[in-house]
Amino acid sequence: MKAYRDLSPSPRTIMTPGPVEVDPRVLRAMSFPILGQFDPEFTALMNETMGMLRQLFMTGNEWAFPVDGTSRSGIEAVLASLIEPGDKVLVPIYGRFGHLLTEIAKRCGAEVVTLEKEWGFVFDIEEIVSAIKQHRPKLVAIVHGETSTGRMQPLEGIGQVCREVDALFVVDAVATIGGVEVATDRLLIDAVIGGTQKCLSVPAGMAPITYNKRAESKLQGRKKIERGLMLDGGEDDPLLRPIQSNYLDLSQLQDYWSPDRLNHHTEATSMLYALREGLRLVLEEGLEARFARHRANEVALIAGVEAMGLRLYGDPACKMPVVTCIEIPEGIDGESVRSMLLDHFGIEIASSFGPLKGKIWRIGTMGYSCSKRNVLLTLGALEAVLLRHGHKLDAGLGLQAAMDAYGMNAAVHS
Ligand SMILES: *Cc1c(COP(=O)(O)O)cnc(C)c1O
DSSP: OOOOOOOOOOOOEEOSSSSOOOOHHHHHHTTSOOOOTTOHHHHHHHHHHHHHHHHHTTOOOSEEEEEESSHHHHHHHHHHHHOOTTOEEEEEESSHHHHHHHHHHHHTTOEEEEEEOOTTOOOOHHHHHHHHHHHOOSEEEEESEETTTTEEOOOTTHHHHHHHTTOEEEEEOTTTBTTBOOOTTTTTOSEEEOOSSSTTOOOSSEEEEEEOHHHHHHHHHHHHHHHHHHHTTSOOOTTOOOOSOSTTOHHHHHHHHSTTOOOOSOOOHHHHHHHHHHHHHHHHHOHHHHHHHHHHHHHHHHHHHHHTTOOBOSOGGGBOTTEEEEEOOTTOOHHHHHHHHHHHHOEEOBOOOGGGTTTEEEEEOOGGGOSHHHHHHHHHHHHHHHHHTTOOOOTTHHHHHHHHHTTOOSSOOO
């Protein structure tokens, strides 16, 4: 028999836009014994999780539950369930994940209209509003925080116009939920997808979502067709357009999460424990305090990076608070810097995709990873590694600026 070594992941400081470090309480929650999926003790935990998700999404929606699978499963469940083949869908794209929304919408058979913004910027609300009025789509899908470019799209005013033209408004808040306010009801968003492994600091493997009555009525309409199909033995009537996916059919998932508990998949027991504990941590900290912590660490990180003489990438007016993008200085091998940070300091920062590959680093300050300790360690290590790569900088300035931002002085050690 081949002997495999014991699992022993190296300790890491994870400063990427996900996955990030997980609170030990969440890890412990994952190690508890399994309960059956219809055990009243377990269904009570499922219901509590729904209640906590409503608070996280700042919504009075009846439906707020996790889809089992990574965040993209939540995106796909929402789009596959709300888009009927032939529907016109509008996607304003300002980074990589806008392209993902487009691709999934196309696979759902949508006639997709896109707007594109140069990477590093976001849309003026007026541009989106006038496109909605012009194209009158059935659904508008947009990313709230684009981790690829570190930009955050303001959403005020879009929901109102969607209602005027009877379009559903869908938001990918995977990277912002739990770190930045996502006011589902106030912004009139019909369906929101969150992520676990970013600002919620729970391992990847679930996608918390919420949707309102407008979205639900679309589902219910399609469910009638689906029932008809099943009764008729699945006849090929081109006018019948059931939800193509079984696993990601929100009408079935909803029945499973409803008091009826209609059997669908087997709920991912240990992930549900993890999500519940992660949400408990969020609510114990308080949403406002949590957002403030994310802002404070962002401010210190930016102060340190700029004092080091590095330049931030992108339009500062729409910077995403939980991701800081830094231009890689001329003549520096970005990947070599990242490797030295990981191999010798145990610190992981991210590169980027597509047009930004090799041009920027991305530092995440998300969830449990978003701490004074991590920011200071990262700045110190980055400074040292840049010096080792021959980059000229005034050693120490970055850390000192961050310490100033935290209000640290020699007399008060807090
Ligand atoms: C990370 C991310 C996703 C994809 O999430 P997975 O969990 O990897 O499926 C989607 N959208 C945005 C904005 C993200 O940052």
